[in-house]
Amino acid sequence: MGPVQQTWKETHQLIELRKVPLTNTDVAAGVASGRLLRLTAEVAVPRAYFTGLPPWGKAEARAAAVGLTADKAVVCGMAAGRLWGLSLLGVEKTVDLLLPGRSRPPSKRLWISGSTYRSAALPEAQITTQGGIRVTTLLRTLTDICRYEDRDEAVVAVDSARRTWPTFTAEKFHERLEHMGSFPGIESFRETVAMSREMIGSPWETKARLLLLRCGDAAIVSVETQVKFHDPVTEKIYYVDILINGWLVLEIDGKSKYLGVYGDDPGTVIRDEREREKALQNLGSVVLRVGKKDVEEPAAGYCAMVQLVLRGLQNFPAPVSLPRVA
Structure with a gap:
């Protein structure tokens, strides 16, 4: 896997239901018959296509679907790592989301289906777009994986980033960390980077x-x-x-x-x-x-x-x- 070249919506044949014209009865019929599978209340995918995906492919599709559904929230953590094209060890059960700035997560009854809202500050400078989805920047994505997942998963993510972007050396990580300021888990992330290696194959x-x-x-x-x-x-x-x-x-x-x-x-x-x-x-x-x-x-x-x-x-x-x- 490598840097994303097309939108994730195109990659996974996602259909934004709220954008489908009322005159298009085929989509409504597909949802009703089960031919189209809702990944969220607003995004569907051809069931046959989704069923045939490997576990990590399903996780990518879910991450993209939640990202398309979110109005303000930003995809973060392992789900963002997938949308950056990183190879990861495990498969997350839900898609992590963060609200910009210092906004607090909404009530759980308002959460997007299949998502988990994290509570942490998210400056605008740490938000970008990848494959048509709003995600955290690569460095913020990696620090969040280190914060929310176990050490092995974090090292895997950093190894994958260093393989995908060879210029992203350990020295470059530490240099960019200086611009992020202090945040929870920064020392753990420094240790993770120290444990990482370049050009790891999987x-x-x-x-x-x-x-x-x-x-x-x-x-x-x-x-x-x-x-x-x-x-x-x-x-x-x-x-x-x-x-x-x-x-x-x-x-x-x-x-x-x-x-x-x-x-x-x-x-x-x-x-x-x-x-x-x-x-x-x-x-x-x-x-x-x-x-x-x-x-x-x-x-x-x-x-x-x-x-x-x-x-x-x-x-x-x-x-x-x-x-x-x-």
């Missing part, structure tokens, strides 16, 4: 890295991301998702990559991954491959990914040297 790479870093097992000495290797025979350069202890390669298979979610052809992604894995093994590295379910945290103990890494460190000998690029 939310599950971020999750895997964070799980390894807080594992606490003495066998895990170092965790590096997007490490570059040079094949002296073919002269090709390969990047690995995660490198543990300088030699154990961990590759994260996310279903999203194979559906073209990040803008790459799925067939090309699969071929490139297989070529890279074979090349890395030929260079002497040990490659472990895990999926999304392997990084899901159990109620107790280590997740499957951490267990696999610990077994790999114990059972495989470290190579004498690897042709990595410093």
Whole structure:
């Protein structure tokens, strides 16, 4: 995913019911028959289209629908992150909204269907438009995600922003924070930025890295991301998702990559991954491959990914040297 190129209304085939002429009986009939699904009281979507969307696609459509319905409120938090084109870890159940200035949220009975109003100041300078929807600015969106969601979700969001906009470095984050002044959670956000990394390929790479870093097992000495290797025979350069202890390669298979979610052809992604894995093994590295379910945290103990890494460190000998690029 990347910066939005068209309106979210167009992307998700949304219909603003209040703007439909009274002479258009097809829309009214579609709503009555169930062919059109109301996402809010004022916005509908073709049911067949919406039903076929993946969970994150449904979340995008809901965020856009609530944004189109809101007269004054601004989409914020994770929903705004989606409308900015960020890749996120979880799927929010409701769309977060903020009122401009220091306005207080309305009574819950007046809330837009599927929304949650947050209570916080929102200066006009932190409001923009993305894909035709009023949203918080990118930095405000990220700070709100850090404020309202858990640390892993916040780091994922910042990682995604740094991948989408490579010039948005950690230094740039801190520079822009100075212009925002003090706000609740600013120190937590600084820590989140410090934990983020550039060019992370997916939310599950971020999750895997964070799980390894807080594992606490003495066998895990170092965790590096997007490490570059040079094949002296073919002269090709390969990047690995995660490198543990300088030699154990961990590759994260996310279903999203194979559906073209990040803008790459799925067939090309699969071929490139297989070529890279074979090349890395030929260079002497040990490659472990895990999926999304392997990084899901159990109620107790280590997740499957951490267990696999610990077994790999114990059972495989470290190579004498690897042709990595410093």
